[in-house]
Structure formats: C-alpha cells, structure tokens
C-alpha cells in the first residue's frame with residue numbers, strides 16, 4: 001500500500017492555489033479597524049504575516065489529510081488491521097523544524113516591531129494610569145500633578161509613556177485604534193508606550209475580566225493638538241489623591257514633587 005508514490009508536486013500546487021485564494025480573502029478584511037498610532041500599521045503587518053503563515057500551514061495539513069483519506073481508503077469488505085507503522089524520522093524532523101523556524105521568525109520580528117514602537121523619541125510625555133473596579137483615572141506630570149477621572153487627554157504625535165497602577169485586581173489598558181494593550185497588575189508598575197498620530201475621540205476599554213462591572217469599565221480618550229491638550233491639563237482642578245500617589249511611589253523619576261510629599265508622610 002505504501003509503495004504508492006505520493007504526488008508531492010501536485011499537492012504542493014493545490015496548497016499554493018488554495019493558500020493564495022484564502023490569503024486574498026483574509027488580507028482584504030480590515031480586522032482591527034482604524035490605524036491611529038504609529039504602532040498600528042506595524043502590528044497589523046505582523047498580524048498579516050501570521051495570517052499568511054497560518055493559512056499555508058492550514059492548507060498543507062488539509063491537503064495531506066484529504067489525500068490520505070482518498071488514497072489510503074480501505075477497500076469494501078476489508079476488515080484487516082492497518083499496517084503497523086513505527087514512524088518516519090525524516091517527516092518528524094521536518095514537522096518539528098518547520099514550526100520551530102516559523103515561531104522563531106515571528107518572535108524575532110515581534111521583538112523588532114516592539115523595539116521600534118518603544119524607541120525613545122526624546123520628547124516623551126509620562127501619564128499615570130490608575131485602574132480600579134470599575135473605573136479609570138489619570139495623573140498628568142508637572143508641578144501640579146493634575147488628575148482626571150473617566151477621561152484621558154493626550155497630545156497628538158507625541159510618544160506617551162503610560163505608567164499603570166492597579167488598585168485592586170488585574171485590569172488591562174486597551175485603545176483598539178492604537179493596538180497597544182497592557183495589563184495593569186496590582187503591586188507593580190507596568191508601562192505601555194504609544195504615539196497616537198491621529199486627532200480624535202476613542203474609547204479606553206478594560207480588556208481583562210476584572211469583576212462584575214468589567215464590561216462597563218471604559219474611559220473616553222481625546223487625542224488633540226499639543227497646545228489644546230496643555231490648556232486642558234492646565235484647567236484641571238483636581239490633584240491626584242494621596243492613596244493613588246502611594247501606588248506610584250516607585251516612579252520618582254517622572255513625578256518628583258508629589259512623590260517626595262508622599263515619602264515625607
């Protein structure tokens with residue numbers, strides 16, 4: 001039965017055709033919506049590469065399976081046992097090496113993309129993000145350490161370093177149009193770096209199931225020209241409350257004044 005020659009070239013051709021059709025459809029779909037940060041196109045490219053690789057793997061498996069079902073079907077009335085098969089070393093090496101190379105390639109590429117996104121521009125703005133069941137609030141740097149609840153304003157075309165501080169359980173910071181997503185973990189400060197490059201209004205969504213009110217844990221995000229942003233921050237009346245300051249006390253570099261005050265208490 002196994003003396004039958006497997007038509008590798010024909011199968012490969014079928015894989016190529018089916019992959020091309022599937023990729024054409026999959027890549028024409030706008031999966032992630034508008035690209036409104038410098039990170040977005042890079043992350044979407046990465047996603048497209050992953051789609052192409054997965055599509056090819058999918059069809060290799062499907063075509064091999066379909067061929068096996070057709071070519072090695074038992075004859076009617078054949079009740080005998082299957083041949084005892086002890087493996088195929090060459091095949092096993094191939095199906096170990098190929099996925100390893102793919103995963104390493106995607107890993108290295110992701111590393112490169114993340115490095116590019118987080119490359120310091122020398123003109124960063126640090127914003128503290130406070131998350132708690134089920135609300136977001138924000139602290140802006142500078143002398144006053146201004147505070148806003150439920151609404152985040154950031155300047156356009158400036159690299160924003162978000163320092164995240166959860167007050168209770170794990171939450172996750174996500175503005176879909178920026179692509180970047182980062183967990184807020186109680187007890188540590190996590191960082192997400194984004195450069196929004198379009199003016200607009202967005203939703204910040206908690207994307208880590210954090211309790212009963214999780215689905216309503218959202219905040220409005222406004223990206224605006226820097227002068228307008230500065231005016232908005234200037235007009236903020238509230239200061240970051242002391243309990244929240246305590247949770248940022250590691251960040252002495254970005255918020256020296258209020259933090260020194262916290263340390264003194």
Ligand SMILES: [Cu+2]
Nearest residue numbers: 171206210217
């Ligand atoms: Cu949450």
